Amino acid sequence: MLRQSFKFAKYTSFKIKHMKGLVLENKKVSLQDNLEVPSPKKDEVLVKVKYASINSYDVETIEGQSALLKKLSGAKTYPVMTGLEFSGVVESDGQRFRKGDKVYGYPDLAKGQKTHQEFIVINENYIALVPSTIDFSESAALPLGALTTLVGLENVGKIKEGYKILINGAAGGLGVYAVQIAKRLGAFVSAVVGPGQEQFIKDLGADNTISYKEQKLQDINNTYDILLDLTTKVKFTDIKGLLSPRGVFIPANPFNHLSAVLGNPFRKKKVGYLMVARGDSGKLTKIAKWVEEGKLISIIDKTYELKDYQHGFDRTREPGKRGRIIMKIADH
Numbered sequence: 001m002l003r004q005s006f007k008f009a010k011y012t013s014f015k016i017k018h019m020k021g022l023v024l025e026n027k028k029v030s031l032q033d034n035l036e037v038p039s040p041k042k043d044e045v046l047v048k049v050k051y052a053s054i055n056s057y058d059v060e061t062i063e064g065q066s067a068l069l070k071k072l073s074g075a076k077t078y079p080v081m082t083g084l085e086f087s088g089v090v091e092s093d094g095q096r097f098r099k100g101d102k103v104y105g106y107p108d109l110a111k112g113q114k115t116h117q118e119f120i121v122i123n124e125n126y127i128a129l130v131p132s133t134i135d136f137s138e139s140a141a142l143p144l145g146a147l148t149t150l151v152g153l154e155n156v157g158k159i160k161e162g163y164k165i166l167i168n169g170a171a172g173g174l175g176v177y178a179v180q181i182a183k184r185l186g187a188f189v190s191a192v193v194g195p196g197q198e199q200f201i202k203d204l205g206a207d208n209t210i211s212y213k214e215q216k217l218q219d220i221n222n223t224y225d226i227l228l229d230l231t232t233k234v235k236f237t238d239i240k241g242l243l244s245p246r247g248v249f250i251p252a253n254p255f256n257h258l259s260a261v262l263g264n265p266f267r268k269k270k271v272g273y274l275m276v277a278r279g280d281s282g283k284l285t286k287i288a289k290w291v292e293e294g295k296l297i298s299i300i301d302k303t304y305e306l307k308d309y310q311h312g313f314d315r316t317r318e319p320g321k322r323g324r325i326i327m328k329i330a331d332h
């Protein structure tokens with residue numbers, strides 16, 4: 001949907017100068033209403049955020065665990081430091097998107113503005129039109145989980161029809177999409193879940209389930225072509241016996257496994273590098289099409305008002321969630 005006739009125009013007529021957002025200071029979050037509304041630069045649009053999700057990464061950021069990643073990336077420090085994905089309405093004409101377009105996406109994890117604020121500016125390559133069949137809240141629950149697991153399965157795992165796949169952490173924000181996408185791509189899916197999640201995850205398409213409370217991964221008597229770990233708790237040495245000769249282990253946190261990710265240049269790599277740090281218009285459009293065709297559904301655990309952000313962060317820390325926690329950012 002390239003709209004070349006709409007040349008980049010710096011956004012000048014926007015009247016609102018201040019906005020609400022969640023500000024992180026000294027490991028404490030507060031809701032403030034006097035934040036400056038950002039202005040888009042070349043290749044960016046201004047977006048009014050309707051809904052944004054709360055991710056484990058946000059909780060890790062609040063607790064100071066992702067400080068190293070920020071230092072390594074040289075990221076600017078913005079007052080709002082939480083919120084990765086969003087859905088909303090474009091407020092400025094860009095090169096590809098126009099004022100009024102309903103979009104969803106994922107700003108650059110390390111360098112971009114975060115989404116727990118009423119307006120963001122975002123590179124047009126990181127967004128796509130929302131699926132036409134679902135609302136803004138369902139759209140905000142999709143980009144990060146669907147995109148990351150699509151990249152993990154297709155680009156890193158080189159998934160093929162008939163592949164046997166084990167998804168560890170299958171009921172969480174990433175896992176609910178990993179299960180559906182792996183099935184769409186023709187795999188046989190085994191899903192590792194917590195108590196009470198078995199039927200839910202089978203309904204999403206998993207062929208069988210394993211309870212992490214009842215069985216340790218290393219005791220499973222089977223092999224897999226892809227082992228996708230979305231818990232970041234697995235040690236490669238513990239599970240390498242679960243990999244088939246062509247099998248690959250894909251951890252959601254590759255930094256926990258750097259030496260194995262780099263591997264021995266003379267041997268086939270058994271650990272894949274998965275890092276999806278920003279949205280991707282092409283893949284988000286493919287995901288939207290799957291949703292519109294009824295091939296992928298968005299899963300929301302709970303939705304909170306912005307003013308109730310603390311409950312949202314608390315829920316994110318709890319076990320037993322199904323899919324994403326969502327926050328309503330804009331009232332109108």
Ligand SMILES: NC(=O)c1ccc[n+]([C@@H]2O[C@H](COP(=O)([O-])OP(=O)(O)OC[C@H]3O[C@@H](n4cnc5c(N)ncnc54)[C@H](OP(=O)(O)O)[C@@H]3O)[C@@H](O)[C@H]2O)c1
Nearest residue numbers: 169171172173174194212230231252274275276319320321
């Ligand atoms: N590499 C990348 O590009 C990338 C991108 C996005 C996110 N991530 C990372 O991916 C990870 C997962 O994100 P998420 O949003 O899906 O998190 P999440 O919603 O918290 O899901 C984690 C899941 O793991 C399950 N779990 C916990 N302990 C387990 C165990 N011992 N065995 C098996 N399952 C267990 C949880 O089940 P219970 O509810 O029963 O505890 C939950 O369903 C995070 O660390 C995030 O930072 C990586």
